[in-house]
Amino acid sequence: MDFGLTDEQRSIVEVTRAFVERELYPHEEEVERTGMLRPELAADIRKKAIDAGLYAANMPEEVGGAGLDTVTQVLFEKELGKASYALHYTCVVRPSNILLAGTEAQRERYLYPCVRGEKMDCLAMTEPGAGSDMRAMRTRATRETGDGRSGWRIRGTKHFISHADEADFVILVAVTGTDDDGRPAMSTFLVDLDTPGLTVHAGYRNVSHRGYTNSILDFDDVHVDDDALLGEEGKGFELAGTWLGSTRLQVAASCLGRAERALDLSLTQAATREQFGQKIGRFQGIGFKLADMAVELRAAELMTLHAAWKYDQGTATDADIAMAKLKATEMLAMVSDEAIQIHGGMGLMDELPLERIWRDARIERIWDGTSEIQRHIIGRSLLRPLGG
Template sequence: MDFALTDEQRSIVEVTRAFVERELVPHEEEVERTGRARPELIEQIRAKALELGLYAANMPEEVGGAGLDAVTLVLFEKELGKTSYALHYTGVARPSNILMAGTPEQRERYLLPCVRGEKTDCLAMTEPGAGSDMRAIRTRAVRDSAGAGGDWVIRGTKHFISHADEADFVILLARTGEDGAGRPTMSTFLVDLDTPGLAVHDGYRNVSHRGYTNSILDFDDVRVPAGALLGEVDKGLELAGEWLGSTRLSVAATCIGRAERALGLSVAHAASREQFGQTIGRFQGVGFKLADMATELRAAELVTLYAAWKVDQGTATDADIAMAKLKATEMLAMVADEAIQVHGGMGLMDELPLERIWRDARIERIWDGTSEIQRHIVSRSLLRPLGG
């Protein structure tokens, strides 16, 4: 088994790392202090990311993206993850790959402008009463039987919708019917944010990822044409399952990047900070913390790269990706906490990025599927073959 990176992968890592250190890290303090990433700053970052070929790196070359395979994309995401989400996820956007399921007309109107940096999308699935249980979604899309064009009329509310206040359109999951067992079925729609009846409200103040906003979307009899349907009617959950698993690998990769940064700071501090006549890294209580942090970090990285490799081989299962997301997010929580302990009181001061990494780590075990959901996916994969 060869763990060496290819020349292309090393180049991508080096270019991305330099970009993060030069163009993103210097603005972290501003985002933390103000709670926002200035639009003109994001435009500046976007222009440089486009120039370097880092923008829309997750999209295939056939639509103008970088065409990175899953393993290389994890390496890329890991470097971006070392800095503020508000800077790298809006300034170096990775459009939702569910847009690849669109018709030629939909690709022209939505996908290609996202790849070129002319538009941005947001994904609206979560509701006040529907988080992990997607079948609990109550936002409903109904065909207008009186009209001749096959329009859909949408009513409902979504919340926790990331950067919807900056997006041009929403990828919406809405209830459209029932299956043979009486269970709700869903469909996916592309809805422009300026469509009449759609209101975007400020979301909640979040302790994690300052500047990376969330919004509440209210759909009050929002009318969209038949051509707004993405994929097939009543196949929205299947479509989401087919395309959106990669976001969990993205979460895992960015967690690994932040953990690397926290560990690096901790090792440097332990090697230079002196107490009782020696550097604190020589004390077993600190040295063993560093060893545990490094071991957990390596394990999470390997699980994530293995899952990405299986994606590239076409053999990845939901459990493979769930393990990566579970391990990496829980590892980051441990590493961030121990990093603060190694630094003592200074670890909680905002002169260092550790308190931010610690705060930001908390949401990772919740969004894109909680740790409990990931464990459910893994345990189900173990028990099902035996009828359990």
């Protein structure tokens, strides 16, 4: 692995960093204070992101995206991750790469408009009784025949669905049968949000990521045609697995960005704040905290970049990605907590972004696979070669 950045990578980092500081940072206070992202503000930033070439940067060039390799995507996500999640997630959109599995007709209807900023997607997997255990999913799609109609009839409920209230369509994972081992077999569907029988309800109030919205989706006898099936019937679990790999690296990368911002603020505080006649950074209790924060951040960054590099080589395992996600999310929890300790009482005041970074860090160890799930993946990979 070459640890040096190419000229192109350095340019992408610089352009993204400048965009974040110029277009996202100034609106963080408003989003935190109101708990919402104004639609007109989101539309304005999206346009600027498109003009800057940052929109849909995760997509290949052949579909209109930037065609970034995975390492460069991690560097890109790290810079975006320094800003409020609602701002960068909603305004500098990275459409779900599951859409790449679609037919050309599906790409014309869903993928290309998402890349151009004309449509937005949302992904619906999680259910009230099925979070980490996707096999416990109850939402079911049943084949319809007769009466001159063909297609699928969908019944069930999804929750924790990010930005469904702003999306144009949902990428739905539902049970469609059983596999050869008698386990639920899942398939993926593209369902327009205005389809009769599909209702979007406001979701739950969240301590993390103010301005980010989650919704509850009810599918009450929703009919979709045969061409709504994305990928192969019964292969939805595998398709979701392909998506989860890249999004877990995305989570890890955004955690790196927030941790770096927290560490930078802490270094400034330690170098300028005086107590007992000297800068607080000269006290061993503060210096050691800074050292530990820097070590943990560097370790998480190297682990994430290594997993991304292996992803580009086609050699990344589920354990590689799980290690990166686990380390980066738990590192952010530690760094944000220590950053507040270094700042004292001011660290918990909303004049600084630290209390937001600290609150937001909590969700990262839960979504896109809990820390326990990541440890399960890693442990299983270690024992499997030994027959365990």
